[in-house]
Amino acid sequence: MTAVSPLLPSQFWSLSIGVYLFLGGLAGGAYVTGAVADFLSVRDPSRREGYLATARWGTVLGVLALAIGGPILLFHLGEPLHVLMFWLFTNFDSWMTIGIWVIVLFMVFSILQALWLGFGADRGFSIPGDALSSVTELIDTVADVTRPSESVRRGLNAVGALVGALLIVYTALLLSASSEVVPMWDATWLPPLFLASGLSMGIAAAVGVTTLTKGVTDTGVTMFSIADDVIIVAEMVVIYLLLATLVNGGPTAVETQQYLLTEGSVIFWGGVVAAGLLLPLAISASLLALEWRYDLHENPRLERLATAGYTAKFGFVIFGGLMLRLTIIYAALNVPLFGV
Amino acid sequence: MSDQFNDDDIEDRAEERLSHVEFDTELGKQMARDARRVSNDELSRAAFEEKYVDDVRQEFGVDLRSDNQADAEPTPGIPPTESKASRRDMLKAAGALATGAVAAGAGSSAAGEFVSGSTGGTAAAQEGGDVQMGMVVDTETCIKCLRCVQGCKEENNTPEGHFWQQVFRYRREDTEYEGAPNEVNGCDSVQRPCMHCDDAPCIEVCPNNSRFKTENGRVLCDYDTCLGCAYCEVACPYHVNAFVHDDSPDYLANPEENEDYEPILDDVTAEFDDQKRDEQGRWVAGTPPDGSCSKCTFCSHREIDDELDGSTTACEDVCPVDAIQFGDLNDPESAPRQYLKQKIGELEDGDGDPKQYLEEYAEETFTLREDASDPNVIYVGDDPSNVEVEAVPGPTTKDDRGLEDEHPTLH
Numbered sequence: 119m120t121a122v123s124p125l126l127p128s129q130f131w132s133l134s135i136g137v138y139l140f141l142g143g144l145a146g147g148a149y150v151t152g153a154v155a156d157f158l159s160v161r162d163p164s165r166r167e168g169y170l171a172t173a174r175w176g177t178v179l180g181v182l183a184l185a186i187g188g189p190i191l192l193f194h195l196g197e198p199l200h201v202l203m204f205w206l207f208t209n210f211d212s213w214m215t216i217g218i219w220v221i222v223l224f225m226v227f228s229i230l231q232a233l234w235l236g237f238g239a240d241r242g243f244s245i246p247g248d249a250l251s252s253v254t255e256l257i258d259t260v261a262d263v264t265r266p267s268e269s270v271r272r273g274l275n276a277v278g279a280l281v282g283a284l285l286i287v288y289t290a291l292l293l294s295a296s297s298e299v300v301p302m303w304d305a306t307w308l309p310p311l312f313l314a315s316g317l318s319m320g321i322a323a324a325v326g327v328t329t330l331t332k333g334v335t336d337t338g339v340t341m342f343s344i345a346d347d348v349i350i351v352a353e354m355v356v357i358y359l360l361l362a363t364l365v366n367g368g369p370t371a372v373e374t375q376q377y378l379l380t381e382g383s384v385i386f387w388g389g390v391v392a393a394g395l396l397l398p399l400a401i402s403a404s405l406l407a408l409e410w411r412y413d414l415h416e417n418p419r420l421e422r423l424a425t426a427g428y429t430a431k432f433g434f435v436i437f438g439g440l441m442l443r444l445t446i447i448y449a450a451l452n453v454p455l456f457g458v
Numbered sequence: 459m460s461d462q463f464n465d466d467d468i469e470d471r472a473e474e475r476l477s478h479v480e481f482d483t484e485l486g487k488q489m490a491r492d493a494r495r496v497s498n499d500e501l502s503r504a505a506f507e508e509k510y511v512d513d514v515r516q517e518f519g520v521d522l523r524s525d526n527q528a529d530a531e532p533t534p535g536i537p538p539t540e541s542k543a544s545r546r547d548m549l550k551a552a553g554a555l556a557t558g559a560v561a562a563g564a565g566s567s568a569a570g571e572f573v574s575g576s577t578g579g580t581a582a583a584q585e586g587g588d589v590q591m592g593m594v595v596d597t598e599t600c601i602k603c604l605r606c607v608q609g610c611k612e613e614n615n616t617p618e619g620h621f622w623q624q625v626f627r628y629r630r631e632d633t634e635y636e637g638a639p640n641e642v643n644g645c646d647s648v649q650r651p652c653m654h655c656d657d658a659p660c661i662e663v664c665p666n667n668s669r670f671k672t673e674n675g676r677v678l679c680d681y682d683t684c685l686g687c688a689y690c691e692v693a694c695p696y697h698v699n700a701f702v703h704d705d706s707p708d709y710l711a712n713p714e715e716n717e718d719y720e721p722i723l724d725d726v727t728a729e730f731d732d733q734k735r736d737e738q739g740r741w742v743a744g745t746p747p748d749g750s751c752s753k754c755t756f757c758s759h760r761e762i763d764d765e766l767d768g769s770t771t772a773c774e775d776v777c778p779v780d781a782i783q784f785g786d787l788n789d790p791e792s793a794p795r796q797y798l799k800q801k802i803g804e805l806e807d808g809d810g811d812p813k814q815y816l817e818e819y820a821e822e823t824f825t826l827r828e829d830a831s832d833p834n835v836i837y838v839g840d841d842p843s844n845v846e847v848e849a850v851p852g853p854t855t856k857d858d859r860g861l862e863d864e865h866p867t868l869h
Contacts, residue, residue: 197749200666214665295663
């Protein structure tokens with residue numbers, strides 16, 4: 119046992135930060151997915167409604183995830199009120215500073231797109247009237263007054279998607295800024311790992327809700343699921359590369375890799391790899407085989423089965439994303455102050 | 459190289475640097491010109507001191523020829539309301555001016571030493587740059603008595619379970635020890651204050667600039683703005699940061715309640731009840747507030763408080779074997795540099811960068827985790843970085859001293 123490094127990163131940043139990183143990745147990924155669906159709605163009018171549903175859910179999930187994640191982050195602070203001095207957040211060497219402003223930008227983009235896609239003349243969200251009618255009417259009016267042309271709105275959505283991708287990546291860079299202290303937070307592989315996982319979770323969340331609400335017919339679910347599969351495979355490659363980097367690194371890196379494969383095996387092998395990567399791939403493969411063999415439109419029972427299958431797959435993907443971030447926090451070891 | 463016969467640059471610098479201070483600009487300019495003459499061997503050091511000793515005493519209340527100008531009593535006739543800040547401004551400005559003035563020379567420190575003392579260290583005008591407060595810690599001399607740990611605890615009144623100075627005791631696998639692990643000659647030790655790094659990771663990651671480097675090289679936290687986000691805790695390779703959620707332990711205020719505890723300092727808390735603010739009004743010392751991330755300040759409150767000796771730290775003061783030497787690492791005349799010179803040897807470039815010791819005397823000196831930072835604590839002794847080591851309780855424990863255990867997470 120080395121002499122000096124009794125402290126683990128998870129003693130400073132633990133469950134709340136892990137959950138926040140998860141929600142940040144989910145928010146960014148959902149928005150990017152929604153933006154892609156928004157563009158696809160123009161290219162494939164036959165599925166317009168399905169894609170627009172995903173586009174709306176992407177923005178809504180983006181706002182919701184950060185609406186939960188933001189307060190979690192805030193209450194983790196020792197002095198939350200000091201955030202009010204927002205003009206002090208100017209140290210752009212810090213990924214926390216960059217992240218804070220990315221979050222602000224992201225919220226602006228996602229709220230605006232949610233407003234334009236879900237309210238006003240199109241009544242995308244179809245929120246029922248009655249008790250809330252006075253409020254929704256006001257929001258509808260604001261949406262109609264502020265809505266730009268479709269080309270401008272989609273252009274802004276593309277910019278928003280870039281901000282969403284940055285939101286995902288920043289959650290990794292926040293950690294990997296300390297890669298010299300915590301080898302697990304590898305500066306090369308953590309950003310692509312979180313990007314892949316964030317996009318995968320985003321597809322799962324946005325398309326998953328569409329699947330739940332609109333089913334699998336003419337919603338592009340299969341196509342998004344295949345894209346998700348490709349990303350999952352890429353994520354597995356990055357995880358392998360991260361492990362390979364750790365095993366070829368210094369003593370603490372090797373110790374981290376061994377910890378992951380032994381004591382941390384339940385959360386890593388079980389939560390991340392089995393439940394979060396392999397199981398979704400297996401479900402997806404089964405569903406593709408089912409769709410290849412049978413015409414789902416002809417058989418309502420099979421269609422329901424496919425809906426349940428995709429929902430389950432997406433659920434496992436999201437669960438795996440949470441497990442990944444908790445693993446990255448809880449299995450991280452510090453380089454000791456001295457000794458080997 | 460600038461023209462040694464042309465002092466126009468001094469004129470320009472003087473107007474720029476001395477315009478905002480209340481002291482005699484002409485005196486500053488004249489001294490800078492003569493400092494350049496000293497550096498060019500046109501004027502002797504003694505003559506320089508003789509010429510200005512009275513003016514300097516009259517103007518600033520310090521003795522130009524003294525080694526301890528910071529502690530000089532105010533000269534009669536100097537208004538008692540004179541602010542320390544303005545005096546410092548003048549001293550720093552004159553130092554900076556003189557630095558420019560002697561830049562062309564071979565590094566005479568006459569003018570530099572004139573400004574010494576204002577920061578508790580010496581010489582803003584040494585060749586190679588600014589003041590960088592730091593420590594030389596002799597791990598060979600250390601007797602692992604933990605007086606530095608206790609002295610720090612008492613002086614800084616740190617929260618329950620927090621120790622801004624630590625002494626890690628260990629046995630190396632490659633060493634045969636004469637004594638048992640709990641004897642002085644049965645283990646090695648490493649003291650760990652904050653390293654006040656040149657490229658401090660805590661400063662880099664702090665989102666709202668609450669962590670900053672002072673003019674004399676300390677890394678401090680502004681408690682008025684610190685978020686308590688713990689990013690500094692995550693990023694620091696030395697784990698010196700601690701999240702505050704407790705008050706200081708009762709025994710500090712009431713020593714009689716703890717039989718095992720015997721205070722080292724005369725008055726352990728009286729000096730430290732208030733917020734200590736620097737010249738810019740930043741709350742950088744004093745008992746840290748709940749929710750902030752605190753750490754060793756190199757006893758910056760001593761520098762802030764006119765009645766305290768800013769040239770030392772509590773840990774240095776109480777060390778019975780002088781294993782801790784605190785001062786300006788960039789000043790060849792400072793205590794840590796002199797210690798290195800006497801114990802280890804001279805640098806090829808005697809006045810050069812103190813970090814040169816790590817290269818020229820690699821077997822005798824070391825720093826910790828220099829791969830992750832650029833620390834300003836230089837250790838004397840065998841580097842334990844790359845050997846198998848085992849932690850041992852050491853000859854003296856915190857319990858022996860009546861101190862509480864370190865909080866296991868510092869959080």
